[in-house]
Amino acid sequence: MGRLLSMEILTIKNAGLTGLVPSSIFNITSLKRLNLNRNNLSGSLPQDMCLRLPVLEVLLLFENKFRGSIPMDIGNCTSLTTIDFSSNNLAGVIPQEIGNLQNLKELALDANSLKGPIPSSIYNISTIQMISLCCNHLSGNLPSSMGLWLRNLEHLYLGANNLSGFIPQSISNASKITNLFLSSNEFIGPIPKSLGHLGLLQHLNLGDNHFITESSFPEMSLFISLANCRHLRVLWIDHNPLKGLLPVSIGNLSNSLENIDASYCGIKGTIPNEVGNLSNLAFLHLNDNNLTGFIPMTVKGLWRLQVLNINNNKIQGSIPNDLCLLQNLGLLSLSKNQIFGPMPTCFGNITSLSEREQIEQTKTIGTIGYIAPEYGREGLLSTRCDVYSYGIMLMETFTRMKPTDEMFTGEMSLKHWVNELLPNAIIQIVDANLLRPEEKHFSTKVQSVSSIMELALDCCAESPQERINMNDVEATLRKIRLKLLANLEESSNSTLGSVRWEVVVGDVMLLMYFIHKESRTAFIDKGKTSVQMYDRLLNLAFSSLAEKEFKQDVPKFWEEPYPQASMWKPCTDRESPTKLGKFRKSNGFILVSANGGLNQQRVAVCNAVAVASLLNATLVIPKFLYSNCSQFGDLYQEEYFINILKDEVNIVKELPPHLKSLDLEAIGSLITDADISKEATPHEYVRTVLPLLLRNEVVHFLGFGNQLSFDPLPSKLQRIRKYDVSRNMLDKKLLGSFISNAPLKGHDAMRGPSKYLALHMRFEVDMVAYSL
Template identity: 40%
Template sequence: MDRTILFHIFAAFLLLYNFPTTCSSRTSPNITTDQSALLALKSSITLPPDHILVSNWTTTTPSSVCDWVGVTCGKLHRRVAALDLPNMGLIATIPPHLGNLSFLVHLDIGNNSFYGDLPKELANLRRLQHIDVWLNNFSGQIPQWFDAFPKLVYLDVSNNSFSGSVPEDFGNLQSLKVLQMKYNQFTGSIPGTIFNISSLEVLDFTGNSLSGNLPTHMCNYLPNLKGLYLSINELEGQFPPGLQECSKLQSLSLSVNQFTGRIPSEIGNLTMLKELLLGFNSLEGEIPREFANLVNLEVISLHRAGLKGLIPSFLSNMSSLQEIGLAINNFSGSLPRNICSQSLVTCLIWRNKLSGTIPSEIGNCTALREIVLAENDFTEYGQEGLVSTNCDVYSFGIMMMEVFTRKKPTDEMFTSDLSLSRWVSEALVNGVTQAMDSRLIRKEEEHFFAEVSCVSSIFELALNCTAESPKNRINIKDALALLQKIRLEFLSKLSEN
């Protein structure tokens, strides 16, 4: 027999003999592998002694990894399926060991202080459906391997410092429903491939430096899109045509870009729209009359959009409308008599060319909290007795707060949870000087306590003027009488001293 043939036969027998041994010596990933990956993550984090992970993520107790805080295991395979660690004050880089959590489906480490890059080993987690790393300090280019997650449904990398271009391969994520990449440093154009993800429901690139035009018919393959957020970028070109094909759209945010042209009449086909933000562009023409079809609209913001013409009367028929923002345009004529729907909270129409008188119906808007009509050419406010006393006394109360606090209701310190009225109300409990303009009263002054008492009484009156329900507001005549009484009491205290 030929020696070469004999050699191959002999080698084959050796392989057959050793094959079972080789296979039996291999170790498959298991819960111990997951434990090691999580402990590697813990060791990369600098934790204070009292942090929950210090005492909970440990092998010194009989508890299983599946019982650790933020860890959820699958019922069948008993492997780590979800890692939820948001809002825990964690500062660290992501160790490559996290890529060994091969059964991981859900990853949420949002609102921490993780930094550096996302390690390439995470591409091994092919079961991932949910990735949330928002509000951290990650930097560098967005990884090119995100298309390694064929089942990915939710991706949020917002509020980090990612830079560079948005990967074309994102278009391969055909199961994706939510893509949020707002407030990073992305540049270049939005890849056209993203507009081919037919499952997409939310697309958010707010607050980047993206440029270029949007696809002519970007909604052709986005039948499920509900939210399109592209504000605060450098996008340009004509106002995107074909938006009417996004029939399920509820929020359209394109403010602070460089779009030009007219608002297409087809926008009236978006009958499910609740939020429309188009301000700070270079549009032209009038508000299309087809806006009247947007009966579900709650917020409309067209500040500094370059628009002109009359403010459409059909805005009065939108019973869901809560905010109207039409400031810094070239609108002319008079305000529609029924401009305020029953639910209107904010109305900003300043710096236009409006004229005439303010309609009396504004005073009947029970939900209205802020109306700014300044820098128009209206007849003096209330000159013809058209504005109701409910609205009048509210403005009077706000004016008193502004004078004695040196704050406006639109000051950046006030949010949805803290208004000017609430701030003043809390100051009356915790110390009125906290809200007072520090230039008005000084502790070293002779009449300091009398002055504080006077301002405190004025704040109480102002709050009575601005009660949430118009029915609970003090009458304007009574308010003026009380203000006169506060003045006399203050003068009396000064004379006593």
């Protein structure tokens, strides 16, 4: 291989390579980019590596087993723009010579065993945009002048080391920083107010250090200074001995703020009413402090709140009924406080708690409206509680009645209501939009929903020991689904209502899959304790399934923009899609280069829209690679495509300027068929693609045909995927012109273009949705 003297790019990533890297690779003097990511390569890096690779620009070796030290001559590779040695077994110190790399933009050495101080020369590299040194054994102080030359720095990750001293005031000169992670170190002193000058700051993690509050200011001045950071989304200051007061100015923090963790900080005083101004807040952790007073009534303004944890404080009074208004609340912890009195009606079977009972009984976290009775009586939590919650959600899915609805008071609950009406009054139970007497197969559907409601009641048995287990739930649901499909297929002319019923039963199976098959854990940061999200998962799974699932009141979505085409008869049931509701902040950009013929390209567009929605990303208008096909705008109504999906997915025509110049392959953002499996599940995209998207702001799918599974897939994503290949996106006028002017084999120039078109659609999944 060393004889390939003209080679400039060598990429062998994720290939299962083992052993030592052949020394001949380091003899390719023309090499500019070397990517050996995600293998099992071992051994040491040559100490004269840069002498042998003088024009090297990109060096990617992360997720291997390299050991030894970083070569001292690394500073001689003066053309390097990217170094990624993360997730290896490298030891020793970081060479001071790295400071010679004045073209360096990204330096990633995290998750190794490096020790010693961070070379001060690194902070003199004015081109640097990302420094990631977390999860090592680095020590020493940050230089007082560290921010003076870092005018292009955007990401600084120094967490999980042994760094000490103060945070330099000069860090505010690095004005482009968006992510600042200094957690799990030994930093001391007050948190500098100058952090408030970082106007682009989005993520600030200072947790698990020894920061204190300035003695002359009892209020935590950090919240006052950070009011200037209008893009701030995440603020973690947990596990610091701050021991200050929460100022009323907490309500002046950015409207973008989604996550606050100020637990284990010794915070005193009351929770200010102004906290209710943080309308986008989803996670609020104030547990294990010395807070007093009451839960402020203004929490009702936190309508997006998912987690509220204020346990182990000195909070007094009763639980405000306004908590029942927080429909997204999935995790509530109030234990070890001085709360007593009546419980809100939305708390299920729990009716009252004395002051003593509050301390002893509320030791676990539950989901409002779905709590198992033993949780309220004894504070006991087990997988049987999850079974109970799942049964309640089954009832809610088919009845469209919430357990917190006003009609369910006193002894009357959703469970009791369903139990009283089964089996003779099933029509009164099921949502009228789901089960209509005039539909075909009505009796079959009645039998199916009766079986599902009986299963739901088995899940909600009063005694935990009498409840069915999730293995049996899965088996029963599969039997119900198979029986339903078998009865529907007996008739060759299946109705559109039958299709709808197959979808809803499939979604119930998907809901069971998420709860039973996937043990999801959300990790806050490397080295920190994981937070189990069972209750939040249940709430999210239900919300994605039930919110306006079967309403058909948005006819404009399927409206034909060209009058002459409005006479066409639709070939499938155009159910109005439920708006997923975009998050305010996109996680990044998705590029797609689709190959194959017309149909394969349309499949890729479908998948791209669904994946963009799944990952909360912005989709760039796809490109087509097939040599005989024009581009997207030549065949499709580009503006209409962007506008009609604007409530579902952000779609733009091109990348922003600062991302266009990136070498996507070099930074690991080029995703081919080898990187993600065919028919990949949503979970695989979240696990594999989302981290790349968050790190690099952009990913590029190359090819991307059938790269997204059909089962399991949430019905809303499935419906979006079906929509964007519907008849009203394809520009028939442009398509006709394209085909009539295309050179056809055997075409007679004297007679003109043929008057007939044969289009072979083949036979693929969801072909009805893809047909013209």
